[in-house]
Every structure is written in C-alpha cells, then in structure tokens.
C-alpha cells in the first residue's frame with residue numbers, strides 16, 4: 370500500500386472506533402481480516418497512524434475545527450509528526466485509494482491553526498470531565514502532563530538478575546542500542562522505530578533465555594520501593610501476569626517465599642511460563658478456586674503484601690490511547706470501591722511490623738492519596754512510611770527521583786512528564 374492509502378485506511382478505522390465505541394485493537398484486527406492484501410508492514414504503519422491519532426484526538430480536532438476521523442488524522446500529522454501542509458497535501462492527492470485532496474479550509478487550519486486558545490483538556494488531550502481531578506494534582510501544569518501522556522511510550526526492559534547482569538544483557542542486545550534506565554538499575558530502554566513500532570524483543574535470545582523481561586521503568590521502580598525482603602514472606606495479591614512477582618523474586622534472589630494470587634484465573638495464567646523462563650524458584654502460585662479461600666493460611670504471616678491494584682489506568686494512556694476516551698465516571702467509582710475492598714483484605718495478611726505496598730497506574734487522587742487516607746481512617750494500626758524513607762531503595766537515583774516525582778505524604782507519583790515513565794502511584798504503609 371502507498372503511504373496515502375495507509376492514511377486513508379487509518380482515517381476509516383478512526384471513524385469506526387468513534388462510531389462503534391469498540392476497543393481500537395479489535396477494530397484493527399477486523400480491518401486486517403477484511404483487507405487481506407495488506408501486508409504486515411502496512412498493518413503496522415496503519416496501526417501507528419491510528420494510535421497516534423487517538424493519542425491527540427482532542428487537540429487535532431481543535432486544530433482542524435471538526436471531530437471527524439479525517440480531521441483527527443490530518444491534525445495529528447501536523448501536531449504529532451510535525452509534517453507541514455505541503456507534505457500532508459502530498460498524501461491527500463485525491464488519487465485512487467488516497468484521501469480526498471485538502472480543502473482550502475483544511476489548508477488554512479494546517480498552516481495557521483494553533484492550540485494557543487485551547488482549554489487545558491484539549492491541549493492536554495484528555496476527557497473534559499477529568500479536568501477538575503487533574504487540576505487538583507497538577508494545577509496549571511495539567512495540560513503539559515496530559516500532553517506528555519499523549520506521546521508514544523518507550524520500550525523498557527528489566528534485566529533479570531537471576532540470569533544476567535545489566536552489562537551482560539546490554540551487550541547481548543547491543544544491536545538494539547539499549548540505554549540504561551534513569552532510575553531503575555535494572556532498566557534498559559530500547560529505541561522505537563521511526564513509525565513507533567517496537568523491535569521484536571520477544572524473539573531475542575536474551576528474552577527467550579529469561580535474561581530480560583518487558584516492564585515499564587515505572588513498574589520496576591514500584592517493586593523496588595516496595596522492597597521485598599530477601600528471605601521474607603511476601604504476598605502479591607493482584608499478581609496478574611506476574612510482572613512484579615518476577616521482579617520481587619529477583620530482588621529477593623530467589624530466597625524466602627512469594628505467594629502470587631489474582632482473582633482472575635486467566636490473567637494469572639501466563640505467570641507459570643514466565644516463572645519458568647526467568648528461573649524463579651521462590652514463588653507459589655495460589656490460583657483462585659471458585660468460592661474457596663485459597664489464601665486462608667497466610668493470615669497474619671506476611672512481611673510484605675503487594676497490592677498492585679486494578680485501576681483506571683490513567684497513567685498508561687501512552688500505551689492505551691483509546692482507553693482515555695472510553696473511561697467514564699462510573700468506572701472510576703467502581704475501581705475506587707474495589708481498591709478499598711482489596712486493601713482491607715490485604716491488611717489481614719500482615720504480621721505486626723509488616724508492610725503493605727499499594728500501587729496503581731493511575732494519576733487520580735481518588736485512587737491514590739484519597740484511597741490511602743480513607744484506608745488509614747478505617748485501620749488505625751497502620752502508618753505511611755514517608756516517601757523520603759522508601760526512595761533510597763533506588764540508591765542515588767532515589768534522591769533525584771524525589772525531586773522529579775510528585776511526592777505527597779501518602780506516596781510518590783511518577784508521570785511521563787516528570788520521570789519519563791508510565792504514570793504510577795506508590796504508597797508503602799507499615800502495620801504497627
């Protein structure tokens with residue numbers, strides 16, 4: 370397909386996403402099935418255009434003065450990819466399979482339009498109803514924080530110290546030009562290809578041998594700040610596919626015992642294969658079994674309980690740009706209730722002096738600081754360990770992170786703009 374035909378396809382797909390309100394990944398898959406002539410390079414380039422368009426949906430529509438898929442894509446080419454009007458006109462030449470030629474109005478918008486008068490939620494590309502909650506945290510910087518969440522996410526790897534050192538892994542992946550993480554001593558950042566595509570890391574021998582895992586640096590930091598104690602007893606209550614379980618196992622050098630649980634059997638399923646690949650030997654997976662309480666014997670015995678809570682995922686909008694336009698206030702309320710229930714349950718597993726690490730990939734105070742304050746109101750035997758005491762787990766980088774992150778009495782928040790990571794909130798509490 371020509372670049373122009375790819376653009377026309379992307380416009381059509383963004384239209385379908387808007388009218389059907391279906392997840393973009395499903396719409397892209399359907400499009401691929403019904404356009405068999407499109408090769409993998411085409412599908413990847415089209416996907417990249419669609420994702421970039423969704424990342425900047427509001428600002429692109431504002432620039433172009435309308436909300437159609439075409440306006441979103443044209444505006445994005447200017448705002449996101451820095452193309453000038455002639456380059457965009459060359460793609461829209463009206464030939465067969467190409468988008469229609471630019472109108473005079475479109476030309477003018479692309480030449481002279483700006484976001485100078487755009488409200489914060491437009492300049493920051495987030496839903497208007499989230500403007501007030503984001504203003505609480507970020508004030509006048511909320512548009513800039515939103516704009517950073519509209520960029521592409523990098524590809525971060527975590528070196529599995531059970532199998533490799535960062536230097537050895539970097540050498541094995543030298544052809545991908547990895548750079549060390551800014552904060553996590555375990556992180557390697559891999560540059561994306563120009564159209565935003567990630568290199569096929571899962572096919573690399575270093576990945577297959579379990580020397581590296583794909584894990585955002587923010588997620589790596591969260592597990593490091595949770596400080597799983599070598600030789601200790603740890604419960605990962607919302608283990609999902611095991612990203613943080615694997616990291617904790619490595620931080621504990623395969624000593625002690627980690628119990629990995631998740632209420633969703635399907636989400637937990639990949640953990641078995643990942644544990645084997647990573648050479649982890651100190652994890653017991655406690656899969657849910659109907660109504661049975663599979664964690665009953667752990668009550669009051671844990672040194673650390675990790676609650677990597679289900680959340681709105683507002684910190685991961687770089688990776689899931691369509692999710693930001695689909696999120697509704699009702700979903701936020703639901704997540705807040707679930708988090709409170711999980712936190713209350715988590716408290717019962719700790720032994721006196723044990724720690725509870727509460728982690729979300731959300732930027733909303735309702736799920737973060739306010740959630741912790743409400744927990745402390747319900748559980749008088751707990752106190753927050755101030756971020757100043759948890760950040761040194763990162764060594765010298767912890768000092769710098771203290772300046773970069775948004776540090777509040779309840780915990781530390783990472784954001785793409787501040788720390789170059791996904792958005793994460795990390796709070797560590799101690800049971801008296």
Ligand SMILES: C[S@@+](CC[C@H](N)C(=O)[O-])C[C@H]1O[C@@H](n2cnc3c(N)ncnc32)[C@H](O)[C@@H]1O
Nearest residue numbers: 607608609611612613631632633636677678679
């Ligand atoms: C943020 S994800 C976990 C990601 C995972 N820890 C990782 O690092 O890859 C949140 C997980 O919480 C799980 N979850 C939701 N409600 C739960 C509950 N009541 N008890 C345990 N897990 C729950 C979800 O199934 C989901 O897998």
